[in-house]
Amino acid sequence: MVNLTYLMRLGGTTQPLVVLEPEQAALAALKILGIKDKRVEEKIREEQERKKKEIEEADKEVKDQWCMEVLFVTDLHGSKWKYERLFEVAEDFGANVVINGGDMLPQNSEPFGQGEFITNYLDNHFARFNSAGIYYLCYLGNDDLRIFDQLFEETCNKYSFVVCLAQRKFEVGGYEFVGMNWVVDYPFRLKDRCRMDTDDYIFQEQFGKGLLSTPNGWQEIDDWFAYAKMLPTIEEEINRLVRPKDMVKSVYVIHMPPYRLGLDKCYHGAEVGSKAIYDFLKKYQPKLSLHGHIHESPEVSGRWYAKLGRTICIQPGQLSEFTYVTIDLSTMKFDRIKEQYVT
Numbered sequence: 001m002v003n004l005t006y007l008m009r010l011g012g013t014t015q016p017l018v019v020l021e022p023e024q025a026a027l028a029a030l031k032i033l034g035i036k037d038k039r040v041e042e043k044i045r046e047e048q049e050r051k052k053k054e055i056e057e058a059d060k061e062v063k064d065q066w067c068m069e070v071l072f073v074t075d076l077h078g079s080k081w082k083y084e085r086l087f088e089v090a091e092d093f094g095a096n097v098v099i100n101g102g103d104m105l106p107q108n109s110e111p112f113g114q115g116e117f118i119t120n121y122l123d124n125h126f127a128r129f130n131s132a133g134i135y136y137l138c139y140l141g142n143d144d145l146r147i148f149d150q151l152f153e154e155t156c157n158k159y160s161f162v163v164c165l166a167q168r169k170f171e172v173g174g175y176e177f178v179g180m181n182w183v184v185d186y187p188f189r190l191k192d193r194c195r196m197d198t199d200d201y202i203f204q205e206q207f208g209k210g211l212l213s214t215p216n217g218w219q220e221i222d223d224w225f226a227y228a229k230m231l232p233t234i235e236e237e238i239n240r241l242v243r244p245k246d247m248v249k250s251v252y253v254i255h256m257p258p259y260r261l262g263l264d265k266c267y268h269g270a271e272v273g274s275k276a277i278y279d280f281l282k283k284y285q286p287k288l289s290l291h292g293h294i295h296e297s298p299e300v301s302g303r304w305y306a307k308l309g310r311t312i313c314i315q316p317g318q319l320s321e322f323t324y325v326t327i328d329l330s331t332m333k334f335d336r337i338k339e340q341y342v343t
Contacts, residue, residue: 068173068329071095074255074292075318077143078106078117081341082322087128093326095134096173099165101292102141102181102255105148111190111213115148123155130159139166141255142183142293145213146192165253169242175287175329176244179253182237183293184274185228191221196233197276203228235276250286251329257291262303263315264294281311288327291315304336 071090076082090098104122105114129136136159140152149166156164163170165179185194185203191210196203203225210224221227232240234256244250257263257273258281264273272294281289289311298304298317304325305314312332316325321338328334 067096068175069093069095070097070099070251070327070329071324072099072101072290072314072316072327073318073322073324074101074290074316075103075141075295076100077103077318078108078114078121079322080121083121083125085322085339086324087125087132089324090129090134091132095326097135097137097177098129099177099253099290100136100138101253101290102139103143103292104138104140105144107143111143111145112147112217114145115151118148118151118155122152123158126155126159126162130161134161135172136162137165137170137177137179137253138162139164139179139181139253139255141181142193143190145190147213147215167237167241169244173329174249176246176250177253178241178244178250178286180238180241181255182234183256184234184272186272191224191228194228195231195237196228197274198233198235201233233276234274235279238276238280244286247284247286250288252281252286252289254289254291255293257293257297257315258289258308258313261306261308261313262301263291263297263306263313265297265301266294267296267300269300278308281308281313285310287311288329288332289313292318295319298336305334 071086071093073082073086076086086098086100089095105111105117126136138156140146140149144152153164156162165177166181167179169176169178171177182193182195184197185191185201187204187207189206189208189211190213192213194210206224210221210227212219212221238254254277256277258278259271259273259275260278261273262271264271266272287310291313292315294315295318297315299319304316305312307313312334314325314327314334316323316336321340323336323338325334325336
């Protein structure tokens, strides 16, 4: 920063000139020395304009970092009234980023119709957020058939503000968001996104043979345990994710909750969270982790968030009400809201 005072003769009078910037000092020097080369003057003015834009962009980046409002929701399972409220709440809250943490598609007796929901509903849903300039980070979950992954990604890719976050990293406003939608194996038959938690994982008693979705219908897996042992574990999957540059400014969006924190408790009392995810969060300490999957857990355990070292872990749950969490990443103030359906 330059702060020089010159005496200049302007219009027959002598006046002080205070110069604050190097570029202004250069212009003043031209005037003092009587140099009237228009090309030099134009170059200096171009440099002034470039510096001005740099400062404006830096100011905007700082502002974005200090004002990062996140709206987190998960496990909507195709509920259109909840999706409608999600957009309304995002606008009212002034969200910079909306995160939809998986199990986005209808869960009914005909799951092979889920693709129609993507085409006929989610496409327009995404378009509204895109038009509003609100980032929408999302992925499909364990109840969303993998055969629709490509259609889902293609639909997301139509919009610059919509990001499929599954096994990916995305940076906005100085924060890095990392997503993973694999889950620890469970008794239910659909296994599209199931993995053993660790190499020594003990399987639960199953409700039948495993099923994988294919374009031609269900593929039945006679020996699911043997098949699952050939797949990467949750421990391996989470460790192969792209790492943030700075864990202190990172947010992990993991459909499966960690164990030991009261975020994974089922109606019958079993705690089914992931040891691998718990160990990863404890070791690397991201700023925030967001989870879902066990819809009833907050009501059963009485806990919807927990601290693991410096990491805040949030699992809002999702039952008949529309449940979501608002988060200010700059202050780490967060709140859980439940809304009843209003006709």
